[in-house]
Amino acid sequence: MGKRYLDEIDLMRAFVILGVLTVHTLSFFNVLNSDGTPGFYALGALITATHFTRETFMFVTGLVLFTTYLHQDPFQPLPFWRKRFQFIVIPYVVWTLAYIAFVALLTPGFSWSWSTLAPAVIHNLLTGNMFFLYFLVVSMQLYLIFPLLLYGIRKAEKYHVHILVASFALEICLMWLNQNILDSLTPVGWPKWLYDLYTYRDRNLLMYQFWFIAGGILACHYDQVSAWMDRHRKALFAVLVASLAVVFGHYVLERLVMHVSEDEAELVLQPIMVPYSLVVTCAFWYAGLAWSKRKERPGWRAFSRFVRVASQTSFGIYLIQPFPLYAMEVVIDDLDGRGIPVWLHYALLPAAVLFSYFSSMLAAYILMKIPVVSYVVGRKAKLRHARGEPVRRAA
Template sequence: MPERNQIIDDLRGVCMLGVIGIHVGSFVLEAPQPNSFLYMLLEILSRYSVPAFFFISGYGLFCQYRPETQFAYLPFLKKRLQGAGLPYVVWSLLYLLYFSFVMPGCINWQPTNLLFLLFYGLACYHLYFMVILLWFYFSFPLWHRLFALMQRCGLKLSFALLFILQIAFNYWTCHPGINASELPVILQNLFNYRLNYLPLHYLFIFMLGGLAAIYYNAFIKTITRHFTAVSCFYLFSLLFIGGSYYYYYLYHGYSLIILVNTFQQLSLQGFLYTIGSLLFFCAVFTKAGLKNQLMRFIHLLSVNSLIVYFIHPFWMDIINRLCLAGGIVMTTKRVIVIYFLLVLISVLSSIVITRIGQKLPLLALLLTGKRPKKI
C-alpha cells in the first residue's frame, strides 16, 4: 500500500474549493437582497471541507505510523513542527503585518498578545485550522494507541461507539450551557475559544482517515462496490442539511448568519454531511481517475492547496477593499465571479511562489515548511 495516492491527495483540491466557498460566502451578505440559495451553497454545503482535511491528515499519519508499530515521538514532532508549525507562525506574522499596514494601530504587538493570537489561531480567521492540526500532531501518540485498542475491541463496534460519542461531544461543546464569566481569564479564554484548538471535535473524521489508510484496499473496494448506497447516503445528508437550513429560514425566521452558526460542520447535519461527502468524493475520484479536465484542475488545486489555503484570505481582502473603494454593489453574479477570480488568483500566486521558492529555498521553507526538491 502506497503512503500517498492520488485519490486521497486530490481530496485537497475539492476541499480547497469548499474552503474558499465558505469565505466568499460573506460577500453574499453585502448584497441588498442576499441570495439564500447561493449563501447555502457557499456557507453550508461547503462545510465538509474543513473536517475533510483532518481525514486527509489522519490518512497520511496512519500510512506512515501503523498502529502495530512504535515510533520515536520527538523526531516525529520535530518534522511536523517544521512542516506545519513553521509556516503557521510565518503566515500568522505576515497577516498581522498586513493588517497593521491597512489598519494602523489595530494590532497589539506585545509578546503576550502575540502568543495569545498564535495559541488560538486568531491572526486571521482561517488559521485556527492549523492550530487544531498541530494539536493532532502533539497528541498523536494517544490516537495511535487508541486505534490499536479499537482494532483489538473490534473496529465496527469501536467506530460505532466513537460515532455516537462524537455527536454527543460536539453537541455539548456547541451548547455547553456554562457561564464562564466568573472563571479566571485564562480559563475563560480556553472555554471561549474551545472550537479553535480542541482536536476532539474532529476525532471521528481523523480516525476514519486512519481506517482508510490501514485498510485502504478494502476501503476503496467497499465504497466503489456500494457506490449506489454511498451516493444515496450523500444525497440524504445533503438534503438533511439543506432541508434543515430552509426549514429554519422559512418557518422560524432564522437569519442567514444564525443559520450558518446552527448548521456548521460540528452540528449533526454537518457531521453526517461531512462523512457523506468524504465517501462520495473518494468513490467518484476512484471511478474518474484523471480522464477529464475537471479532475486535472482538481489535481492542480491539490498540488497547490497549501499556499492557496494560506494566501486566499489576503486576496479576498484586497478584492473586498477594491469593491468598497469602487462603490461596487454585490449581486449574485458578482459574488460568483469573485469566487472564481479568487480561486484563479490564489492558484497563480501559489505557482509563482513555488517557482520563486525553487531559487530561494529558505523562503520555501518558511512559507511551506518544506525545502524545494532538487530538479
C-alpha cells in the same frame, strides 16, 4: 510493508481547498446582501452546504498520517515529532507575524510599539486567532498525541467498528453540546484560562476526534472499504443528493420557521454537519479513487498535472488565501459601491473564487520552489533544479 502513496488524496486536497476558498468568498458576498432577501438566503444555504471542508481536511490529515506510519515498526515518536513540527511550527509562526503586520498596515493609527505588538503576538501564537490558523493549532495537537492514537488503533484491531460507532456518537453529542449549551453561555467573570478554552473551543482537538479516528480506521482497512465503496457507488451518490436536500431544508427551517440567527444556521460545529460531512467526504474520496484509475490516460493527463500541483500547494493556498481574498473584497466592494447590476454582482462570484484560488496557488508554488523559504508553506525545496524547470512547470 513500505509507505503507500494515495493518489486519490491529491484530488481531495485540490478540490476541498477550492471549497474552502468558495466558503470564504460566499461569506463576503453575502455580507453585501441584506438579511431576509432571497439572495441572502440562497448564499446562506450554499455556505452551509460547503461547510464540510473543515471536517474533510481533518479526515484527510488523519488518513494520511495513519497510512504513512501504520506499518512502521518500531514507530519512533521523537523523529516523527521533529519532522512534523518543523513543517507546521515554522509556517504557524511566520504567517501569524505576517497576518499581524498585514492587519496593522490596514489599521489607521496603529502603534508599532513593542508594548502594542508583544501582547498581540503572544495572544495570537497561543490561540491561533489570526484568520484561519485554527487548523494548524488542531494539527499540532494531533501530532502530540498521535503516537498514543497509533498505539491504540494497532492494539484494538478487533474493535475498530465499535470504536468508529462510539466515536461517531461522541461527535454528535459534542456538536449538540456546542450548539445547544455552550453557545448560549455568558462567560462573564470566568478565569482567563477557562474563558479561553470556551472561546477557542473550535480549535480543540476533541471537537474533531471522529474525523481523525475515522481516517485512522480507514487506513487499517483501506482496500476492503474502497472495494465496498466501488460496489455501492450509486447508493453513495443517491445519499449525497438526499443529504444536500436535507441540509438545504434544515437551513430553511431554521431561518424561516424557527427564526434563528444566520450565524447559528451556518454553524460548522452542529450535529447535522457530522453525517452530512461524512457523506460528502466519502463522495470526494470515491471521486479520488475513480480519478486515480484514469490519471495516466491520454485524455486525463493535463487534468492530472493540475491536480498534482493543486495538491502540492494546498497547504500554501490555505495560508496565503487572506491576501487575495482581501484584494477580491476591495474590488467587489468598490464595484458594488458604483451601483453595478445585481446580475453582475452574482456573475462575479465564480470569478472571485477562481481568482483567490489560482493566485494563492501560484504564490504557494513559487514559494515552495525556493530553498529555505519553502518551509513557510510546509515544503522542503531541493537545492538544485534543472535549469528552467520551475519556470516551465509554473507556466
